[in-house]
Structure formats: structure tokens, C-alpha cells
Amino acid sequence: MCPALTSHPETRACLIEAALTCFAKDGYDATSIRTISSAADKNSSLIAYYFKNKEGLYREVIKYLLDRFNPGPLRSGPESEPADPADGRSRLRAHIRRLLSEVEAHFHSVDPLKDAAARLFLSEIHAPKDEVKDLLQARLEPSVRELRSCIRALRPDLSPAEVDFWGITIQGSCVGHALRSEINRLVWTEADSHLPLDEMADRLTDFVCHGLMRS
Amino acid sequence: MDIQTPDTRTALLQAALICFADHGFDGTSMRMIAERAARPLSLLSHHFGSKEGLYLEVFKHLLESSGRSAPTGEAAGLMVRDRQGAIRMLREQIHSMYEKASPEATAARPLRDYEARLWVQEFQSPRPSLHQIFRDYIGPTVDVIRRCITVLRPDLTEAQVSFIGAALVGQVAGHGAMAGLNRILWGDHSACGGRFQEAELLVDYCLSGLRDAGRAEDQE
Numbered sequence: 001m002c003p004a005l006t007s008h009p010e011t012r013a014c015l016i017e018a019a020l021t022c023f024a025k026d027g028y029d030a031t032s033i034r035t036i037s038s039a040a041d042k043n044s045s046l047i048a049y050y051f052k053n054k055e056g057l058y059r060e061v062i063k064y065l066l067d068r069f070n071p072g073p074l075r076s077g078p079e080s081e082p083a084d085p086a087d088g089r090s091r092l093r094a095h096i097r098r099l100l101s102e103v104e105a106h107f108h109s110v111d112p113l114k115d116a117a118a119r120l121f122l123s124e125i126h127a128p129k130d131e132v133k134d135l136l137q138a139r140l141e142p143s144v145r146e147l148r149s150c151i152r153a154l155r156p157d158l159s160p161a162e163v164d165f166w167g168i169t170i171q172g173s174c175v176g177h178a179l180r181s182e183i184n185r186l187v188w189t190e191a192d193s194h195l196p197l198d199e200m201a202d203r204l205t206d207f208v209c210h211g212l213m214r215s
Numbered sequence: 216m217d218i219q220t221p222d223t224r225t226a227l228l229q230a231a232l233i234c235f236a237d238h239g240f241d242g243t244s245m246r247m248i249a250e251r252a253a254r255p256l257s258l259l260s261h262h263f264g265s266k267e268g269l270y271l272e273v274f275k276h277l278l279e280s281s282g283r284s285a286p287t288g289e290a291a292g293l294m295v296r297d298r299q300g301a302i303r304m305l306r307e308q309i310h311s312m313y314e315k316a317s318p319e320a321t322a323a324r325p326l327r328d329y330e331a332r333l334w335v336q337e338f339q340s341p342r343p344s345l346h347q348i349f350r351d352y353i354g355p356t357v358d359v360i361r362r363c364i365t366v367l368r369p370d371l372t373e374a375q376v377s378f379i380g381a382a383l384v385g386q387v388a389g390h391g392a393m394a395g396l397n398r399i400l401w402g403d404h405s406a407c408g409g410r411f412q413e414a415e416l417l418v419d420y421c422l423s424g425l426r427d428a429g430r431a432e433d434q435e
Contacts, residue, residue, distance in 0.1 A: 025239060026238070026242070027237070027332060119335055119336070119338075122335045123335050125393050125395065126392070126395055128395050128396055136396065136399060136400075137399050137400065140396075144401060161407055162407055165416070168390055168393075169386045169389070170386065171393075172385045172386040172387070172389020172393060173389070174382075174385070176385015176386060176392070176393075184381045186341070186350055186353075187353045188357055188361075188377045188380060194374075195374055199375075203375060206424075207382065207425070211420035211421060211424030212420070213423070214419060214423030
């Protein structure tokens with residue numbers, strides 16, 4: 001085989017999946033090119049060929065994850081700002097539903113790579129690496145923008161700092177759930193079943209809107 | 216004697232934390248930990264028995280040193296009898312969660328990076344031997360919050376209370392727990408005043424969210 005002449009998509013994917021598993025298992029620092037190539041059962045020179053180095057490979061792993069667990073384009077709604085508070089509320093509900101379902105896709109799917117993926121996501125949420133900051137930002141920026149416009153529509157009187165404070169709060173209520181989903185299951189919901197997605201979105205939107213309108 | 220020098224037990228636990236965080240449970244051996252702590256292997260076995268036992272102790276230590284104490288939570292839950300009690304207790308819980316998750320509070324912990332990495336390993340599918348510890352240490356706080364929500368919103372089913380409760384914890388703790396990502400996504404501003412005022416804002420927000428979400432007669 002001569003990697004310099006032909007590019008094999010399967011080889012590339014195989015290296016990315018092996019890297020994903022290694023990074024998730026041992027952490028970024030403890031993972032070496034050698035570990036990954038032997039996990040993938042490929043020659044380590046292929047990693048240099050496809051990804052240049054460990055940083056390059058890590059970036060591709062994160063990109064791959066963001067695509068694989070992405071349930072579709074982030075924003076189906078209009079690009080414009082919500083017209084009025086009622087519009088803000090319905091856009092907010094749609095967005096909360098969307099965040100909850102995205103989080104479900106990440107953490108509750110039956111994908112065989114889900115555990116490894118969740119672990120990497122968790123460590124990026126906790127302490128994002130410089131190598132992938134731009135990827136995370138590009139991917140999540142539309143969500144931040146939408147949350148900000150919805151909050152502004154509901155509470156035009158808030159300062160930008162206040163808007164962001166509540167945006168982070170809402171984001172936390174959707175994502176925080178999944179962050180500790182397994183532990184939550186142990187301590188919160190062992191006895192009862194999961195609520196359906198639409199009911200979760202309704203409950204949370206009610207909570208958020210009433211909370212926002214009073215504060 | 217320098218107060219920074221930890222006692223033997225703490226030194227062993229810290230060495231174990233570092234090894235488990237770096238190499239995972241399977242990749243860590245008792246010998247590795249003993250070497251890291253520069254203490255004899257026999258001492259390690261004497262204090263903790265097996266690797267499994269040591270792992271549990273590391274987590275207990277983590278939970279205890281981050282200020283989760285079982286007994287007070289349980290006693291507190293019993294005090295929540297009426298709306299006023301529930302509001303008081305919820306305010307207390309929100310303040311304490313917000314404080315504990317704050318970047319300042321975590322920055323004060325020298326081994327925080329290792330702690331975070333170890334947590335990440337158990338967040339997704341905690342090994343069964345840890346389940347009881349999580350229930351013991353996190354359960355009481357959860358029960359208090361569940362109780363507060365139930366008192367404030369008797370109309371909700373258990374599943375709904377659990378969902379709202381977990382969302383409430385997420386929105387309060389998410390400020391700190393997701394601080395790294397938040398800084399990238401939302402920018403780096405000095406938010407809305409001091410930590411205390413921010414926690415107060417969250418208290419009002421949560422109480423309004425809970426109070427109004429249901430029927431009109433819930434309003435006061």
C-alpha cells in the first residue's frame with residue numbers, strides 16, 4: 001500500500017474511531033500516536049499522512065463527533081429576531097426542545113461510540129482544549145445567538161451581561177441534565193420513567209419564561 | 216511542621232487520585248500508587264485493602280472535601296413542612312450549589328484537574344460499586360430539593376418533580392461546571408454583580424419558575 005498516492009476514506013475513519021476510543025480512555029496527554037495506530041492496527045505513518053500530528057487528529061475526532069451526533073441543522077427557524085414576546089417564547093420552546101434532543105442524541109443514543117464520545121464531550125465542556133476551541137465555538141454559536149434573541153424578545157430591558165447570565169442559566173438547565181445523566185438517574189429518577197421530550201420542553205419553557213418574567 | 220504536608224492517609228489518597236485520573240481504574244495498580252506516594256505498598260493495603268476499596272475511598276474523599284455531607288441534608292429535608300420552609304430551604308440550597316460550583320471555589324483545589332478527569336470517567340456510566348456512594352452523598356441534597364419542589368408544587372407527578380429538580384440543579388451548577396465552555400461561547404464578562412447577588416437572582420428565578428408554572432391559584 002502506498003498512502004502517498006491514494007487516500008482511503010475507510011482508513012481515515014478507522015484511525016479517527018480508534019483515536020476517539022484512545023483519547024476517551026486515557027485522556028489527551030496520555031495518548032500517543034503509537035497507541036492509536038496499534039489500536040487501529042495501522043502503520044503510524046498513516047496518522048502523519050492524514051492528520052499531520054496528534055493535535056490534527058484530535059481536531060478531526062472532535063469534528064467527527066460534532067457531525068456524528070448532530071441531529072440536523074441547528075436552526076430551522078428564521079434568521080431574524082423574534083418579533084414580540086410571544087414569538088420569543090415559541091422560539092425559545094423550539095430551541096429548548098432542540099437542545100434537549102441534541103443532548104439526548106449525545107448521551108442516550110445506542111451508538112457504540114457513545115460512551116467514548118460522551119467522555120470526550122464532558123472533558124471539553126469542563127476544560128476545552130485550545131486546539132478545538134474554534135470548532136466548538138463555530139458549532140455552538142448559533143445556539144448562543146438564538147438564546148440571546150429569545151431572551152431579548154422576552155425581556156428587552158435587560159443588559160447584555162444579564163441576557164448572557166440567563167442564557168447560561170437556560171443552557172445549563174438543558175445540558176446540565178445530561179452532564180450528570182447517569183448520576184441523576186441514580187439519585188433523581190431511578191423510580192420513575194423519563195418524561196417524553198415534548199413534555200420536558202413544555203415544562204422547562206414554562207419554568208424559564210415565568211422565571212424570566214419575574215426576575 | 217509545615218501544615219501543607221498531608222498525613223499518610225491523605226497522601227495515599229492524593230497519589231491514588233492522580234494515578235486513577237491519569238490511567239483509569241484498569242490502568243492503575245496498587246504498586247503504581249505506592250510508588251507515586253513514596254510509601255510502602257504494604258501500607259497502602261493496610262489502609263485500604265484492595266484497589267476497589269481504595270477507589271471508593273478516593274471518591275468519598277472527593278465528595279467530602281467538596282462539602283457534601285449526608286447528615287445535615289437529611290435533617291434539613293425533615294424541616295421542610297410548608298411553603299415558607301420550602302422557599303427558605305431552596306434558597307439555601309441554591310446559594311450553596313452556586314457557591315460550590317463557582318470557578319473560585321474550584322480554583323482553590325490544587326488537584327482540581329485530576330479530580331475533574333476522574334469525575335469525567337464516572338459521569339457517564341459509574342461503576343456499580345460507586346452507586347451507593349453517589350446515593351449517600353448526593354442523594355440527601357437531591358431529596359431536599361425534591362421535597363421543596365413537591366411542597367411548592369403538589370400538583371406535579373414524581374417524574375415531573377425529578378425533571379424540574381435536575382434542571383434546577385443544572386441551571387445553577389451549570390454556571391460553574393461549564394465555565395470553561397461558557398467563556399468561549401458567551402464571552403468573559405463580569406456577569407451581574409457579585410456571586411451573592413447572582414445566586415439571589417437565581418433564587419428569584421427558580422421560585423418564580425416554580426410558582427407560576429402551574430395553575431393561577433398558585434400565585435400569591
